[in-house]
Amino acid sequence: MLSTSARLLRLLSLLQSQRDWTGPALAERLGVSTRTVRSDVGRLRSLGYSVEAAPGVAGGYHLGPGAALPPLLLDEEEALAVAIGLRTAASGVVGFEGTALRALVKLEQTLPAPLRHRLEDLVAATVALPAESSDVPVDRLTAIADAVRCREGVRFSYEADNDASTLRTAEPHRLVHTRGRWYLAAWDVDHAAWRTFRVDRMRLRTPNGPRFVPRDEPEGDLIGFVERAVGTATWQVRARAHVRAPAARIIARVPPAVVVEEVDATTCIAHVGSDSSDQLALWLGLLDADFTVDGPADLAPALRRVAARYARAADAAGTVEA
Known part of the structure; x- marks a missing residue:
């Protein structure tokens, strides 16, 4: 039979693993009587855990929201997941960096040495690229x-x-x-x-x-x-391209912000945009299909400039042995 302390931890783990437990089910899992279960529930309550009980044949026990925050019982994989989450937490949230760091320090102090080494290996092997953020x-x-x-x-x-x-x-x-x-x-x-x-x-x-x-x-x-x-919010120039290609093919080539409408099996319309007409002209070439486009007045000259630039490059192109 488990010692009282070990049994309390086991009881807490069971209560955290699912919403409701009947007294007999807990007694069977713990190898004790229902009377002992009631006694152990009382001990958990005295430690600050909010264990609620429902009377009757269909009644049982479950953890309720408490005023205190007692520790969770986590297995090794769960603890590792929480630690990784804390290391990457607080993106764009003012004041969370320090809070996450304090929680991480507390958690790492309780990790077994093998698990702590796994976390250290993961941290040493990964790099977080800086990203623009608004707190x-x-x-x-x-x-x-x-x-x-x-x-x-x-x-x-x-x-x-x-x-x-x-x-x-x-x-x-x-x-x-x-x-x-x-x-x-x-x-x-x-x-x-x-x-x-x-x-x-x-x-x-x-x-x-x-x-x-x-x-x-x-x-x-x-x-x-x-x-x-989000993707279209910064567009300064917008246009509608009539593309001679199936919609599925174009959808696979464009970012999610671009809306693609199917016209028929071989034609579609792509609602596109960019920071300028020159950039949009370059971007349209990436569709890798013939197109006509309705857009701002300076888009046609931008397309001509891109076409002339590529034509000059093609005329002057040499060959390189593979």
């Missing part, structure tokens, strides 16, 4: 997340690229972290349309707006919607 206060993220959970509208001032600020009202749907920034995918009440908002540009107002009934995801694909919205 967001954690209280802003949690306030938005709470509004998502409660299905409450949010009111906020929103700063545009030109520093102009407008008061907005939205029904928050999901927080998304991509390309070093936090975005809120939400239904824009004022414009009756789905929008993505950069969270670092939001200044929340209180109180929240009224409760709302959740809507279907935009275009039936939240991830695709956010990728397209």
